Amino acid sequence: MTKAAEIELIEVTKRYGPALAVDAVSLKIPAGTYCCLLGPSGCGKTTTLRMIAGHESVSSGDIRLGPAVVTDLAPAKRGTAMMFQSYALFPHLDIVDNVAFSLKMAGVAKPARRGRAMEMLKLVQMDHLAERRPAQLSGGQQQRVALARALITDPQVLLLDEPLSALDPFLKIKVRQELKKLQLQLGISFIHVTHSQEEAMALSDLVVVMNGGRIEQAAAPREVFNRPSTAFVARFMGDHNVLAGRVSRVAEGNATFEVPGGASFTVPDTEGLEAGAPVEIAVRTDRIRLGDGAAPGCGLTGLVQNIEYHGQKVQVALAAPGVDEFAVQVPETAFFAAPLAIGDAVPLAWTAQDVHLLKPSPAA
Template sequence: MTSGADIELVQLTKRYGPALAVDGVTLKIPGGTYCCLLGPSGCGKTTTLRMIAGHESVSEGDVRLGPTVVTDLAPAKRGTAMMFQSYALFPHLDTVDNVAFSLKMKGVDKATRRAKAMEMLKLVHMDHLAERRPSQLSGGQQQRVALARALITDPQALLLDEPLSALDPFLKIRVRQELKRLQLQLGISFIHVTHSQEEAMALSDLVVVMNGGRIEQAATPREVFNRPATAFVARFMGDHNVIAGRVTRKDGGRIMFEVPGGAAFVVPESLPAEVGQPIEIAVRTDRVHIADTGGIATGCGLTGLVQNIEYHGQKVQVALSAPGVDEFSVQVPETAFFAKPLSVGDAVPLAWTADDVHMLHASPSA
């Protein structure tokens, strides 16, 4: 396999009449990177992938693969390969001929293309089923055949459109491990569209969170989870509480702000903010502690009313309400929760430290 080239999107835009599907996306994906385009339905991630592949025309901007602008090139001439969500295997061909099909269309002789196809099937551990037809394969096996077929052209980047969406939960975990193994072995970039936060966190070197046709944040999984750039990212990644208010005072490197219900909070001054300005912060649900009565640190806590309790095995998720604060949750370790269990309707004092507070930027999609 050839080593992967950098992929660069420069102000990439897609319009469908008056509707703006992708809005000036600029992104550099280094060669050899596993990149996930992550976001809700309609955020522009699949349209972006299809423009990289050449299956969707570009309204404005450019796609570069290495030093080459490939914006107007046909899909087969770009150096990329795409694995479609439907797999799109030919039902009348056996596994080896499905994988070899693109080489047949290029005029490669039968012996050479079948040998190359068997090499690809070995790579995805499917060579023992080379003579079976798609109807004789499970969904996971069909996916491996589709993957081998995409890789047979020696692409510099492999593009995957929600490749795990049709698989059951246990198979998803196995197949994503296989995808990461292949990506590391081949040394090329994989660009993988998903709406699953868990999938993106498990696979990615680079997570690109999209919303409303724009990029909200592009960073490592750890950076995205620990330091979400915007309230959208914090909420979409999950396990974060977002508190919105207005700055009331700045004092000694700290910002004080109030929420509509009257509660006051404090955050270290990590972003420019002026008195009267709207502000949003994030606090991870596992960093919030159920405090003893009166143990709430000034500006770093609240009293919530328990609305719902869910047992998740290693943790218990407690949802609470508080004046001016929407959808506040706490993750309590299982042992700690059952040592001092809570009930719906309980008033609970909650606390966190100033170091656990992360100040959020305004969303580019707002």
């Protein structure tokens, strides 16, 4: 197996005429990392992946794989392999020949390429179905074949474009476990495009959250979840409430800010805030207490708008003056010990330690 290599994007930009799809993205992905590019449709994640693969040209900037600049190299000469969202298997070939196809194009003799294809099929636990045609396989089995076909070129980096999107929920969990196991076994970097927060959190060592063609945050999954950089990341990752307003007072290491409805809140002043400055904070939905007394600036009274039972937890949606949407996750046993109904007014509280100050979005 080829030695894993670091991959680096340096001010990489992609334009389609006047439209800016990827805007000066810089990113380092250490060798042997499982990296997920995460974001909504149209954020630039797939375009970024395709530029790394060489299937899209770079308008400006550079892409490095190890010490080599690969920006202008053909896909086959980069040391990367790409697994597409549509598996694109040849229906008239058996599974072995599908996997061996790139080696056939490279002029490798039939016995050698089929032997290597069988090694790859064994790696993805598909060697027992080697004689079948793609139409005789399930979606999950076809995905494994496509994975073996990508890996047969011995890449330094494997690129995956929403590889789990066509699978049912139960199969997704099984296949993502296999993907992570395989990445650890191979020791190379996987760069995986997804719009699923759950998928990114479960798989990655590095989560890259994109928005409007830019990177909002690139960090370990736990860092992204617990300390989102921007309001976009906090909202996109979910399980955070975002409160936005303007600073009215700064004193004793804290800043007080007011939201349009007149309510005021407190945030630790870690950024040297000044009166009049815009400010946004995030508070995790599972850190909020219902019906509990709050310290000044660390609570509000909300009107229950919706209640959803999620098994281990109950999601309560509330509205308050100047706060259109506010969510609280309550453990199931705690909720049903003191159940709420739509229309109830409920005091909410959190601690100053649970407040996270957000930065302006780079894509704003």
